[in-house]
Amino acid sequence: MQNYDAILLLSFGGPEGPDDVLPFLRNVTRGRGIPDERLAEVAEHYRHFNGVSPLNQWCRDLIPRLRDSLRRFDIHLPVYWGNRNWNPMLVDTVAQMANDGVRHALAIATSAYGSYSSCRQYLDDISAARAAVGERAPQIDKVRHFFDHPGFIEGYLPGIEKALNSITVDDTTRLVFTAHSIPQSMEEYSGPEGARYSDQVTEAGQLVVDALGWKGPWDVVWQSRSGPPSVPWLEPDVNDRLEELDTTTSVVVCPIGFLSDHIEVLWDLDNEAADTARRKGIEYARAATPDIDGPLSDTLAELAAERIQGAPLRRLGKLPLWDPREEGCCPARQAPPRPKTE
Template identity: 70%
Template sequence: MPQYDAVLLVSFGGPEGPADVLPFLRNVTRGRGIPEERLEEVAEHYHHFGGISPINQWCREVIEALRAEFRDAGIDLPIYWGNRNWPPMLVDAVTRMTGDGVRRALAICTSAYGSYSSCRQYVEDIAAARAAVGETAPVIDKIRHFFDHPGFIDGFAKQLEAELGKVEDASATRVVFTAHSIPGSMEECSGPAGARYSDQVAEAAELVAERAGWTGPYDVVWQSRSGPPAMPWLEPDINDHLKVLASEEVDTVVVSPVGFLSDHIEVLWDLDNEAAETAAGLGLRYLRAGTPRIDADLVGMFRDLVSERVFGTPLQRLGKLPVWDPLLEGCCPARRPPAPDKHRTR
């Protein structure tokens, strides 16, 4: 087993005040030719929540809980934190690690699935940060995908079960799982045996429904599409699907954002505002299950993923799809579409 001497939490990052919003959005969209007026339009999503994304505070709380978990599990590794788009920046974290003498680190990335944007892009960003620091930068390996880890599944199942407890008539209720849509050109994921992004999301949804005790019908749909209308993305969009459900005599919809590890702006705006408004206009009762709490399930999952690489402990997983090393060449290839007309909002 490789000898690791640090763990690095890598996340998307987000603004922490109104003055941060536009600079953050410019970081996210740099090089894509997004007009300033479009950024100002998207900025309103953040200002709706005071200009603060919950993602950075979520990372702080995860790190605090994980440090305690590491102490209890005998994992003597310091934890660093670097974001892709807002301080603390990834390159600054790698610089600190280099100064502290770290030689090899294990990266925990806050995305459970394999695709270009949720896996390979993180690997590329880590490589760019290492290159910026220079030859003395530590080697950094990314943990595997964890969409079927028991801690991940149980975290969503508990939240879904809590919302299902509010349902009076299960026969008129539909559970709807959502994940971030991606372009069709990114749909294929070339792991050793192949496993499409949509297959991973579908397996996670099946496992969550089973663990939550839901035996009724459920659907997997998509949200947060950001490409030009002519570009094929995964469908159906949740708002379009709600219209279909309203025509099928469904009266209650329970939405579980199984594609997202935390309630960041993309979840809050797209589901708690746009989708909720669509449901209200259709006369549907709309319940939204939360993302996993920062509890023993979530923190234990990260501990397990680190232990797999540090101690060689067996993989903890519930699914049947293949698991592959995200460092392999060809994993989650970069099949970039043309510049979108709306960036991903976090």
């Protein structure tokens, strides 16, 4: 058990208007030397949604629900919110926490998995923000990875069931689970052997299949890769997999790698993957990400209770679990390419 005096909701951040898009993408890709011409191509995806990512509003909506859930666990701490790539920026939030006298905070990142981009980068950003604030900065720990928490798994079930009810289901109907692809070099260092990022996503998919009682075929695929084609990333891409399904009549795609509807979900799945399925003559439905009024906020509060109160650790999976506070958790290998992901 640890003594904490604040909770920090830590997220990726997203633009909230057309003028924000290019500065936001510069933040996401800082240090990589990507020219604005290339960023402008990616920005077009955001333009289809008036330059607004759903992620910031999702965080605003989550915070009061998280406070309520924390109180149900008898945790009465202030909840702060900081982003890696857009306002409210993490460094500003850490400065505010220091001004408010916070000395030890527990961070809950909006990413359930362990890898460089979904864990270590958050830890590095915490360290950079604390260094920028200086000696007054609070110590900040991060909750564990929670891809196999019962509440996390439960959160995907209603969306899949609703999607299945919207299509014709037969013996060829497939569930297709997607997560953001990462470079193979990053995969090699994304967790203990046998519990790497792809293993985590696969186990989460298996747990959802088991909870649904699904007896049909299912796949784990990847989406939203970026970077030069010469750099190998996790495959197959969701579109490539859909192209291979010559005898499948219908699919439900579940973005199990995402807690909320990011631009990658709205564009890559609701547009590109849907177009691929349509061209193949496959009936297509995309399962919703977890409902913010479902078990999600209680799951996040329970993760806090594990650390603050020593509450029992609940998990369904069998993969090794490790503590993000450990030195070397989800390390980078020679600064691997960073995927563009919310």
